[in-house]
Amino acid sequence: MVDGGSGLFLSLLDYTIKKHPLLADAVKTLPRNATYTCHDIQNELIGLLSDVVTESIVKEVGNSYYTLKVDGTRDPTGCKNMSIVIQFVKEYESCKVVEFLLTIATTEMGDAQTLTDTILAVLHKAGLNASKILSKVYDVASLMSGKITSLLTEIDSVRAHGPELRMEAVGLLREMTASSFLFIANFVHEVLALLDPPSKLLQREDTDLWAGLSIVASAKHCVQKLRCDEGFTKVWEKALESASARASLTTPKRKRTANKTMFDYLVEETTGQRDYDIETELKRLYYSTVDSVIEEMDKRFGERNTHLYHALATIDPESESFLDPETVKHIIDLTQSPIVKAEFEVAKQFLRSVSDKESDTDREKWTTRLILSKDHNALQTMPSVLIALKHALACGASTATHENSFSSLRNVFTDHRCSMLHKRKAQLVQLTFEKDLT
Known part of the structure; x- marks a missing residue:
């Protein structure tokens, strides 16, 4: 019926017919005008x-x-x-x-x-x-993706690329070797390096909200530590060193000659753009950028998420506030479920006693998943505790x-x-x- 056919569907159908004798016999009785393989x-x-x-x-x-x-x-x-x-x-x-x-x-x-x-x-x-x-x-x-500096150097040195493209490459290369550009590049790299760990964690399939918020809080603290004169000076000096090292990559500027028509004139002051303190401007940019990053992190992980953060912390068996009903209430409130404080007291005592009975060799790392796995039957008698544990695991943080x-x-x-x-x-x-x- 499908011999010589093409396409995944027909190939799978042919394979299925060959594997099932009863289906193969049924196919033989089908009329030619009813093969049931149309789209x-x-x-x-x-x-x-x-x-x-x-x-x-x-x-x-x-x-x-x-x-x-x-x-x-x-x-x-x-x-x-x-x-x-x-x-x-x-x-x-x-x-x-x-x-x-x-x-x-x-x-x-x-x-x-x-x-x-x-x-x-x-x-x-x-x-x-x-x-x-x-x-x-x-x-x-x-x-976002970019190009490496060596490509611009190659374009500048090969005449086959044409004058306009070569001029653009020279201009970009000169800008990239300027101390201000290198300062911004080094500064952005340093900030993104601090944000890389939470970014990677939040992209893992097994990441829960508690772990995600914990690593974000740590990254935010590290970004806040950049907001000082020592932090700026470190990045600025690194940019100056890079600018000196890369100066050799740029094409030498064309030697300027004086305009002969201006020989009879005396210039008393400059016109157009005046000199300015680039270090001061970059310091202003540095502090405002750090503030913007911190503000954005506070916005994304603000007061509401902070409550959830502390609530999820109480679900962690290693936490000192383990199963504290007042704190864990923020998780329960997500679904407007009832909370019974007595159940949390009993559950806390029960789980700690179970853990104490285990020897050091038999004791696994105490996690919420492990508690639900081993003590699910016992926790069914304490529904509000069971709801809190399930909600903590169900809260997602990764795509x-x-x-x-x-x-x-x-x-x-x-x-x-x-x-x-x-x-x-x-x-x-x-x-x-x-x-x-x-």
Whole structure:
């Protein structure tokens, strides 16, 4: 029926027929005008499989509170593809934290209202309650790339590049070797180096909100320490050293000659741009930039997140304020769940007694995940404590999973399949990504 056919679907169908004798016999009885391999039938079968996977995901979520994770990328057609991922604590399998790709949604507009409406529509269609969203994680950051200095030097030295391009290369090279440019470059590098650890941590799949906020607070403290004269002097002196070392890379300036028509005149003062204290200007820029970075970090991880930070700290078994009901209340309030202080007192005493009974060799690192895994049955008698522990693990801080879904998207939506409809594309990506469910 499909001998000589092309395409992934027909190849898989041919493979399935060869593996199942009963299906092979059934295929032999099909009339030639009803082979059921047209694109409409393919789309229907893919849609049915995707519906089964989505129903399975929704069933897994159940009544659990979940974190909504959204990240976007554009495909070759210019449409914005949004990977929508659900993270929650699985009731079974020892309260394991899991993530599922719900779908790949597509929009032509990238404004906040359109994205919000699209996400809510996806949740509603899947049968998920938007009021069960515990936290939301978005990633709309862009990456920047640059060119190395040696390329500009090469362009300057090769006449085949043309005079205009060579002049532009010389101008850029001269600017890049200026002390002011090198100061800014070194300063930006130093700040970004301090922000790199939280950036990497927040991109890991196993990162929770408590770990993310802890490393962000540490990075902010390090940035604050830059705000001093010693910090500025260190960067300024490094820039001056770099400027001296790189001066040899620039093309020597053309020797200037005096204008003979001006020989009979005396210039008493300069005109145009006057000299200014570049060090003072750069110091002003230095302090204002540090203040802006700190202000932005405070804005993104402000007072509300600070309350959550302290609340999540009490969930850490190593914390001195472990299971303090007054502090952990901010997590419970996210879902307006009741809090019973007596349950926290009993749970704290119970968990510490369990830990004390274990020998040093048998004792594992005491974590929230370990507590839920080993003592889930006992904690069911203390529902408000169980809710707090689950909420702490379900609060997301990373969109790393989306990058994997975008890899599946690139494999499915190749240059040879640009005519594929979005619905089929999204369903194929989901089936590929959630292969454990299929």
